[in-house]
Amino acid sequence: MANLRGLQEGIVNSQIWKSVFRVGIPNTNRKRVLAVLGSLILHLHPVKVRRSGVRMSYTWCMGGTSFFLFLVETVTGLLLMFYYRPTIEYAFTDIMDLREQAPFGIMREMHRWGAHAMVIAVWLHMFRVFMTGSYKPPREFNWNVGVILLVLTLLLSFTGYLLPWDQLAIWAITVGSSMARASPGAGNEGPMSGLVKLGDIRLIHAGDDARFALIGGRSIGAATLLRFYVLHCVVIPLAAGFLMAIHFWRVRKDGGISGPL
Amino acid sequence: MTFIKDFINVLSAGSISFTLLTSIFALIVYFNLLGGRIKAVGGMAFIGLGVFMLLMGIFVPPLLYLGIAYLLILFALARLGGRLWDTKVGLRLFVIGGLAFGLSMLDPNFFLIAAKPDNVPIVAMIFLLGFFTWVALRKAYLNDTQIAVGGIPWEKTESDEKLFTWPDLVYTELLCMILLTIVMIVWSVVLRAPLEEAANPTSSPNPAKAPWYFLGLQEMLVYFDPWLAGVVLPTLIIVGLMAIPYIDTNPKGNGYYSFRERKWEIGVFLYGFLVLWSFLIITGTFLRGPNWNFFGPFEFWDPNKLVPLVNVDLSELMWVKVLGTSLPKLWIIREIFGLGLIGAYLGLPPVMAAGPFRRFYNKMGAARYYVGAYLFLIMMSLPIKMVLRWLFNLKYILHIQEIFFNV
Numbered sequence: 225m226a227n228l229r230g231l232q233e234g235i236v237n238s239q240i241w242k243s244v245f246r247v248g249i250p251n252t253n254r255k256r257v258l259a260v261l262g263s264l265i266l267h268l269h270p271v272k273v274r275r276s277g278v279r280m281s282y283t284w285c286m287g288g289t290s291f292f293l294f295l296v297e298t299v300t301g302l303l304l305m306f307y308y309r310p311t312i313e314y315a316f317t318d319i320m321d322l323r324e325q326a327p328f329g330i331m332r333e334m335h336r337w338g339a340h341a342m343v344i345a346v347w348l349h350m351f352r353v354f355m356t357g358s359y360k361p362p363r364e365f366n367w368n369v370g371v372i373l374l375v376l377t378l379l380l381s382f383t384g385y386l387l388p389w390d391q392l393a394i395w396a397i398t399v400g401s402s403m404a405r406a407s408p409g410a411g412n413e414g415p416m417s418g419l420v421k422l423g424d425i426r427l428i429h430a431g432d433d434a435r436f437a438l439i440g441g442r443s444i445g446a447a448t449l450l451r452f453y454v455l456h457c458v459v460i461p462l463a464a465g466f467l468m469a470i471h472f473w474r475v476r477k478d479g480g481i482s483g484p485l
Numbered sequence: 486m487t488f489i490k491d492f493i494n495v496l497s498a499g500s501i502s503f504t505l506l507t508s509i510f511a512l513i514v515y516f517n518l519l520g521g522r523i524k525a526v527g528g529m530a531f532i533g534l535g536v537f538m539l540l541m542g543i544f545v546p547p548l549l550y551l552g553i554a555y556l557l558i559l560f561a562l563a564r565l566g567g568r569l570w571d572t573k574v575g576l577r578l579f580v581i582g583g584l585a586f587g588l589s590m591l592d593p594n595f596f597l598i599a600a601k602p603d604n605v606p607i608v609a610m611i612f613l614l615g616f617f618t619w620v621a622l623r624k625a626y627l628n629d630t631q632i633a634v635g636g637i638p639w640e641k642t643e644s645d646e647k648l649f650t651w652p653d654l655v656y657t658e659l660l661c662m663i664l665l666t667i668v669m670i671v672w673s674v675v676l677r678a679p680l681e682e683a684a685n686p687t688s689s690p691n692p693a694k695a696p697w698y699f700l701g702l703q704e705m706l707v708y709f710d711p712w713l714a715g716v717v718l719p720t721l722i723i724v725g726l727m728a729i730p731y732i733d734t735n736p737k738g739n740g741y742y743s744f745r746e747r748k749w750e751i752g753v754f755l756y757g758f759l760v761l762w763s764f765l766i767i768t769g770t771f772l773r774g775p776n777w778n779f780f781g782p783f784e785f786w787d788p789n790k791l792v793p794l795v796n797v798d799l800s801e802l803m804w805v806k807v808l809g810t811s812l813p814k815l816w817i818i819r820e821i822f823g824l825g826l827i828g829a830y831l832g833l834p835p836v837m838a839a840g841p842f843r844r845f846y847n848k849m850g851a852a853r854y855y856v857g858a859y860l861f862l863i864m865m866s867l868p869i870k871m872v873l874r875w876l877f878n879l880k881y882i883l884h885i886q887e888i889f890f891n892v
Contacts, residue, residue, distance in 0.1 A: 256649045269650040275643040278653050281624075282640065284617065285661050292662055296669060316683040323680060333673035340606035341669070343698050347758075348617055354729075354754050355621040356640075357738040357747060364730035371726045378698055385696045391681040391688075392603075399703065400695040403715025414712045415889040443686060484641045484740040 277481030286349035293342035300335040310453035315389035339381045346377045358482035366474040376464045383456035404435035494781025500875035501551045570623040602679040624742035640741035691775045700769030708870045725860045732857040796880035823883035834858035
């Protein structure tokens with residue numbers, strides 16, 4: 225025991241350790257404050273938090289779970305990008321390869337189950353926030369950011385659903401995206417779209433309506449795959465990351481992890 | 486065993502399970518979170534409704550099952566009362582649910598659907614939703630009993646006490662992350678991600694389903710046209726969620742669990758979240774088979790199941806069946822009943838504002854009141870349309886193909 229303690233002190237007092245973690249072991253209140261303030265990651269937190277904000281029975285830890293799963297998705301997704309080419313020639317065979325050839329290949333599993341789990345975690349987070357009335361002033365705006373994040377989570381999962389390019393994928397996206405065809409005024413089968421005319425020529429048709437814009441063609445094809453790939457890997461994660469930064473910032477600015485005000 | 490399975494198959498039909506869930510919600514709000522006793526007049530009304538369903542069951546057999554299940558639940562709720570929120574009772578309910586699920590897995594048809602890799606998270610979600618709903622309502626019940634005797638909610642007793650982020654919060658987060666990592670790794674090793682044959686645009690599967698979290702919306706397609714079910718209503722769900730903090734001006738219940746202080750907000754939200762969103766997803770996933778036909782949980786997904794298409798429009802029902810004449814040519818006359826009904830429905834908020842809801846109207850102000858009321862009416866149009874479809878085979882209340890407007 226004494227040796228271990230000596231070893232620990234040796235490490236913590238070494239120049240290398242001190243250059244990374246300035247504070248040392250946070251064993252006094254002053255050091256605990258400095259440990260949080262001095263770290264880029266930890267300073268997302270305030271220095272002190274409400275007792276109820278720490279209790280799992282109060283927060284269900286679902287916001288943190290959603291964020292953690294987002295990180296899991298980012299890491300596993302990056303690994304998957306090494307193996308995957310978003311073209312109809314290669315997409316399916318790359319996934320087959322990944323499944324049959326890659327050693328310890330659980331990255332796709334983890335990515336898929338993580339995505340499902342993240343959707344559920346975000347719903348439960350919203351549920352908890354509602355049940356504790358934590359959307360009430362001054363947190364109205366943050367609730368709205370949260371709703372947009374929820375929509376982005378669903379869109380992330382939806383765009384990712386197509387990428388394996390198997391039967392499950394294209395038909396789920398076919399069903400899911402066929403709604404856009406019925407958008408009022410913007411889809412070729414939607415109400416009021418017939419009113420958008422230039423003389424006798426209908427301006428909204430299957431070749432330029434909302435569905436066409438979404439999937440890049442009249443049916444799910446190569447353009448859809450590329451489009452969804454870019455949305456899935458670049459556009460939506462960036463947007464979600466930006467909104468998450470606002471979301472966490474506002475949690476602090478609006479009075480910390482929720483609790484009675 | 487077969488009898489129980491058949492009973493559950495019948496009960497899970499939307500006309501029964503959905504109506505049951507809806508009435509249970511009315512009960513929960515009415516009984517003040519099941520904590521109080523059955524109040525005399527309203528309680529009799531609830532019992533009367535059950536007896537009425539039993540009697541109607543002579544003519545419409547499904548109502549018999551509905552009546553039995555409804556009265557059983559009413560009886561159980563009255564017996565349990567506030568004890569439902571004891572940890573022991575909750576644990577017992579959870580074990581019963583798990584056992585029922587385990588037993589059901591022995592059935593080959595049930596197993597086929599519940600064990601499909603993509604459906605496993607939804608099975609987990611059912612249990613998680615049940616568990617967390619119970620946790621939230623239990624905490625609300627405990628706080629409510631405190632407040633009722635002049636105390637303060639439990640969270641408030643701790644709110645002045647502040648802890649250092651290091652170590653308390655940081656270590657909780659670390660533990661959560663480790664636990665989640667373990668769960669994710671085990672889940673990924675045990676269950677392989679599904680991969681079907683390569684995409685083939687010429688052969689569509691039956692049923693063709695959207696990703697699971699959109700199956701509630703796909704289920705709505707049965708009751709509304711695509712422009713409503715697929716575009717307008719989803720947009721309004723998002724708008725409605727975002728509007729919640731601006732419509733709800735009740736200053737109570739901010740930052741702690743409670744039910745009595747926010748009965749209506751919680752009632753409406755739970756109804757939307759648990760019944761209209763989650764329950765429809767569960768229905769769409771487990772109970773909708775080939776051709777989007779309904780199948781009980783223990784029923785074989787027979788692609789040749791025949792379901793008679795007997796849906797009629799309100800105009801047909803009124804002009805042809807009731808009045809015994811042919812449909813008028815001019816749509817404005819043909820749809821006069823539908824127009825009247827929809828007009829009356831949409832006219833409710835101003836009428837109520839002048840009458841029984843005057844208090845709300847004055848408290849909330851015109852903008853909040855009308856936005857909230859119309860969002861609520863649009864939300865409730867879904868269950869109304871669903872029940873009308875099941876009970877009267879009603880297709881459209883308003884069917885104006887001339888201008889593409891069907892509701």
